[in-house]
Amino acid sequence: MPKQPLAEVFGFPIADNSDEARRCRKNRLCPFGNRVPNCTKDKANDPLGVCSIFDGGSVVITCPIRFRERWLIAEDAAEFFFPPGAKWTTLTEVRLKDAYDKSTGNIDVVLCSYDDHGKIIDFGALEVQAVYISGNVRNPFEHYMENPKARAGMDWSREQWYPTPDYLSSSRKRLAPQLIFKGGIFKAWGKKTAVAINRGFFETLPILQSVDANEAEMAWFIYDLHKSPATGVYALTKGQTVYTRFDESLAKLTRSDPGNVDRFVAQLQQRVDEKLDGNPPTTEVILGPS
Numbered sequence: 001m002p003k004q005p006l007a008e009v010f011g012f013p014i015a016d017n018s019d020e021a022r023r024c025r026k027n028r029l030c031p032f033g034n035r036v037p038n039c040t041k042d043k044a045n046d047p048l049g050v051c052s053i054f055d056g057g058s059v060v061i062t063c064p065i066r067f068r069e070r071w072l073i074a075e076d077a078a079e080f081f082f083p084p085g086a087k088w089t090t091l092t093e094v095r096l097k098d099a100y101d102k103s104t105g106n107i108d109v110v111l112c113s114y115d116d117h118g119k120i121i122d123f124g125a126l127e128v129q130a131v132y133i134s135g136n137v138r139n140p141f142e143h144y145m146e147n148p149k150a151r152a153g154m155d156w157s158r159e160q161w162y163p164t165p166d167y168l169s170s171s172r173k174r175l176a177p178q179l180i181f182k183g184g185i186f187k188a189w190g191k192k193t194a195v196a197i198n199r200g201f202f203e204t205l206p207i208l209q210s211v212d213a214n215e216a217e218m219a220w221f222i223y224d225l226h227k228s229p230a231t232g233v234y235a236l237t238k239g240q241t242v243y244t245r246f247d248e249s250l251a252k253l254t255r256s257d258p259g260n261v262d263r264f265v266a267q268l269q270q271r272v273d274e275k276l277d278g279n280p281p282t283t284e285v286i287l288g289p290s
Helices: 019-027 062-082 136-145 167-188 246-254 261-278
Strands: 006-009 050-055 057-060 085-095 103-114 118-131 132-134 165-167 193-198 218-227 234-244
Touching: 006 057, 019 118, 050 062, 050 167, 050 234, 057 062, 057 246, 062 085, 062 193, 062 218, 085 193, 103 167, 118 167, 132 167, 165 167, 165 261, 167 193, 167 246, 234 246
Parallel strands: 118 193, 193 218
Antiparallel strands: 006 050, 050 057, 085 103, 103 118, 132 165, 218 234
8 A cells, every 4th residue: 555645636746846736736727628727626616636546556547537638538539430531529528318308417528520511420429437436535635735845755554544446336336327328329329439447447347358440339448647757747648449349348347247156145144043043033822713
């Protein structure tokens, strides 16, 4: 467990004391293309400016806006969605409704290709999935922000509710439902979906059956954060692309491999035995008519 859980705050490594890093911390700025100049994570008036945290020796992205660095994710998605040379643009937070005019949520990014007259030719959905945190990340963040220069090397490892990535909740409570409802509509329309995801998160998912790019309905863009030796700043870097079919991927994400049934029965038996030993059943003799 790293002593310091925070990797990036307001776009910069916590030990970065450059003028730009101090400016972003002072003004609570987001350098990664948020809808407004400031960070708005958690609370607009008191933002939780943590972009990423440490997980062992890795850096894990915990804010979806962090993936927008230089809009590499849009460039990668456009290459998957559209033919070479296509003109395209991005629309963020696009509301999607089902056949009954009920909202299924917002799509993080919709990419649209268009002709010389601006008429839409094709489109695809790009979902961005950061990692949920187990524990409390606001406490170390606020403690650090009181004196960033002095507390960049603080030891938080003995504090209660030390923040760690919660990959299981991230996949089953967020990613899978998003793909089922929103991705399912795009699949029915014959449109492609791409997912931008951190490497550490992707490696916790079930192994997905890959296909050739020209057969794929989905693309998984797997990114890392690498610290530049020259600047000391983390840079978003695509490490791998996995192409899959939609239904096969969803089946993998939403189904668990069954464990040993005898072990489960033994667990049930133990619970039943404990319950009966602690609260023996009350028996009554019911007499019939004499």
